[in-house]
Amino acid sequence: MTVNPVTYIEPTTEELAEGVRLRRKKRMTNFAIDVFLIIVSILMLLPLVFLVANAFKTPAEMLSWPPTIIPRDPTIANFSAVLGETPLLRWIGNSIAFAVMSTIAIVATSAIAGYIFGKFRFRTLNILFALFLATAIVPFEVYMIPLYFQAKSLGILNSVWGLLLGYLVMSFGIFLIRQNVIHSIPDELLEAARIDGAGEFWIFLHIVLPLLRGALGALAVLAFFQAWTAFAWPMIVTTTRTSYTIEVGLALFQTGFTVDLGRLSAASATVLIPSILLFVVLRRNFVQGVASTGLKE
């Protein structure tokens, strides 16, 4: 057995110096990129940081320049004033109830429809799926006025049910689950279960759902934040102070003339802090969900 002789040439001092120089240059570039990205990140977060900081400031400190990030003498007066003036907790409660119910409805309908569209190849179903997909591009704002009159005739205006009516199904959710079903659930697995005598419903519940856990999790996070940040629909469906969602409540609260910035900031911070924490905890799910919206090809 002959081994190809590998001639190893000792690098000259110049070559070594060149390598060091290149590595140093690369490190410098990376450092510059990091500095740039840190500045971008800080600029993106700064408005929210200031908002939270302002919530704890006294009226005098609000005016000071440059604006302080950590209040000199933090006060919770703004919070207690807002809680006294508005049913803020009620609004948050409404928003949570609405978002949770919407999430459940969207996850349930998407799981079933996505599975059926993904694994049952019948012509009728293909036509239906095309219909679901075609309406996905129609923005909610286009059809919300007729939907409002439907809610009105059902007598569910000014209630969580009325809010829910607009957020029961999500075309994208059905599409997302269908893609996952096609890519991650092999036909053989389902056939094997059928040969063993399993019913279709049992298969869905005990084989399909557990395999879809990741995708359904991502969808749930998307659906929750979608409802949580909804604005136009809650704006028209709720007209009584106690039925507002937090978005509507705050938007109308800030139009008052007597409202000062400290209180607005306090109310906003009360909403922002939990949702940012929730997002940071669920970031991986969220990113997975949003990222898959870009892969529609």
Add this chain to the structure above:
Amino acid sequence: MLKRKRWIFAILAILPTLALFAYVRLYPIADTLRLSLFKWDILSKNKPFVGLANFRELTGDHLFIDALVNTTIIAFGVLILTIPMALIIAALIFHRTRSRMAGFYETAVFIPHVVSLVPAAMAWKWIFDARLGPLNALLTFFGIPAQSWLFDPVLSVICIIILCSWQALGYAVLIYIVGFKNLPVSLYEAAKLDGASGPQSFWYLSIPMLKPITLYVSVVTLVSGFNVYAQAFVLASDAQGAPGRQVRVLVLDMLENSFRNYRVGYAASEAVVLLVIVLGLTLIQFSMLRERGKV
């Protein structure tokens, strides 16, 4: 026999979702199209068919045209600001993927996209505030005269564009990062061997290869720009304090016609205009993608 059984299961399982979908999507969409051809003022009982009269009236409606122009400027303004910035930031974050900070960058850029619209808009309202806002304080510090950002007709549109871009950026960056991750590594290695620098391979490789993604993100950004409402509602109150009246946008005009002027048919015709714009943008996207496929 077996196939028939499966067909029955599939139809039964899909039926509840389908029924819901028909009731909360298909029916209202069809109803929007239908109502746009009728003159329906909530108060009156009869609903006469007026053909395209609503649309004809729209062409001479100053408030509507104002709203259409503002909304278009906002949508394209956000697009022009967001796409180049997102592309560069995504490229740099991707370049630093292996560093410990990558997760932080992604999160920081993305948070404005997920937080509630109104509280976030409130933060910007303070920044732009003429008397209390840090922006004017900063400007006067550099000897530039303070501006009444939210009450000037041109500046207030710019303020809304900035707020919307701040929110749209995170989404675009995220989609671009996914795009970068899907690009073939071998191509970049080949370019590097041929002596291409980082910026060169960004310009001559990444940008052309990410074109489908750019197209997709652009359409999504434009469509959400045309649906702008909450941002204008909070930022652009007019001198009398009426929300959103300083910069009139399409959705606001539509809701006002429907619920303040009780002209539902007329508002529906505005919704149809919005739909046509969105469909047009989507068609452009698809036809451009197909053209690319042919080459």
